[in-house]
Amino acid sequence: MRPRLVSDVSSVGRYLLCEVIVSDRSRLLLLDDRAIAIAVKATVARIHGDYGAALCSVGFSVKYLNAHTGIVFLRMPKRCYKLLWSALPFITSIETRGEKIQCFLNCLHVGGTIRTCQKFLIRYNTQQLHRMLPKCKNEEEKQQVSQALLNCTLVGGTDEAFEDELRSEEDEEECLPNMP
Amino acid sequence: MKPADQKDESPVYQRVVLKNASPYHYMKVCLVLENESTRLSAVELKQFIITGLKSLYGEVGAALNFDVLKYDADTLTAFLRVYSRGLVKLWSSLTLLGSYQNQACAFRVLQVSPFLLALTGNSRELQLD
Numbered sequence: 001m002r003p004r005l006v007s008d009v010s011s012v013g014r015y016l017l018c019e020v021i022v023s024d025r026s027r028l029l030l031l032d033d034r035a036i037a038i039a040v041k042a043t044v045a046r047i048h049g050d051y052g053a054a055l056c057s058v059g060f061s062v063k064y065l066n067a068h069t070g071i072v073f074l075r076m077p078k079r080c081y082k083l084l085w086s087a088l089p090f091i092t093s094i095e096t097r098g099e100k101i102q103c104f105l106n107c108l109h110v111g112g113t114i115r116t117c118q119k120f121l122i123r124y125n126t127q128q129l130h131r132m133l134p135k136c137k138n139e140e141e142k143q144q145v146s147q148a149l150l151n152c153t154l155v156g157g158t159d160e161a162f163e164d165e166l167r168s169e170e171d172e173e174e175c176l177p178n179m180p
Numbered sequence: 181m182k183p184a185d186q187k188d189e190s191p192v193y194q195r196v197v198l199k200n201a202s203p204y205h206y207m208k209v210c211l212v213l214e215n216e217s218t219r220l221s222a223v224e225l226k227q228f229i230i231t232g233l234k235s236l237y238g239e240v241g242a243a244l245n246f247d248v249l250k251y252d253a254d255t256l257t258a259f260l261r262v263y264s265r266g267l268v269k270l271w272s273s274l275t276l277l278g279s280y281q282n283q284a285c286a287f288r289v290l291q292v293s294p295f296l297l298a299l300t301g302n303s304r305e306l307q308l309d
Contacts, residue, residue, distance in 0.1 A: 049238030086240075 014081040017109040017117045020070040027101045028070050033062040035096035036072055047087040055080045202294035205267045211256040214283040222251040232277035237269055246270055
């Protein structure tokens with residue numbers, strides 16, 4: 001990473017960790033980051049007009065999307081993140097591949113860097129697993145959940161390792177085949 | 181002891197500085213249209229300003245509360261009142277409002293003040309006879 005200069009005002013950002021909540025989980029897999037970006041920009045333009053659309057066009061981007069869990073990282077410039085954040089509750093649907101998916105965005109965490117958001121996500125997922133443990137239906141599921149809990153660490157920093165962790169935590173819920 | 185009727189002669193100066201003295205800001209604006217014979221009612225004017233706020237600032241901007249206190253339909257001059265926090269939004273959307281029903285238009289902002297009394301006089305339009 002290049003050293004941040006004093007004049008680099010807009011390179012500082014805020015990362016919003018959001019969860020996309022849909023009634024039908026299989027629809028989540030259709031999402032991609034472009035669809036989410038378009039949905040957010042359209043909503044900000046509707047709620048905050050030309051001023052909001054202009055703010056959105058410069059520093060805003062979707063940094064990460066996990067279609068299996070519905071977790072999305074949005075990056076916003078520091079000076080206007082609250083304005084763009086205020087428009088997120090007005091998102092009612094995301095249009096992708098010709099289909100409109102009814103959903104809403106739940107903001108879980110605001111961080112200054114992706115790493116802090118990652119750390120929060122690990123803790124949050126651990127808490128979710130703890131909550132799921134008493135609800136396990138059989139011994140095998142209990143084993144899987146306990147194993148996933150013990151494996152919860154922040155790995156080196158590559159995206160694949162991060163993806164692997166999230167996938168293993170969701171396995172007991174969805175029984176998805178392991179992807180390479 | 182000083183006699184009771186002897187006043188203290190030394191002057192006392194007190195300087196009072198008011199910041200954010202008034203919760204409202206008042207604007208005197210005049211609408212100039214391409215076709216000078218067009219007339220608007222007060223309700224149409226308010227609706228027109230709201231559409232301007234909506235295009236620039238979206239739904240949140242259109243929800244900004246402002247009042248048309250007085251309106252002169254012949255000269256298309258109006259007194260607007262807005263909360264001080266909304267002054268920048270209102271003024272900027274008046275600036276960028278360019279067309280009314282397909283004819284070019286412009287809002288001339290004649291006076292702005294946090295006090296309504298200040299809008300009664302204007303040194304530019306002062307007539308000295």
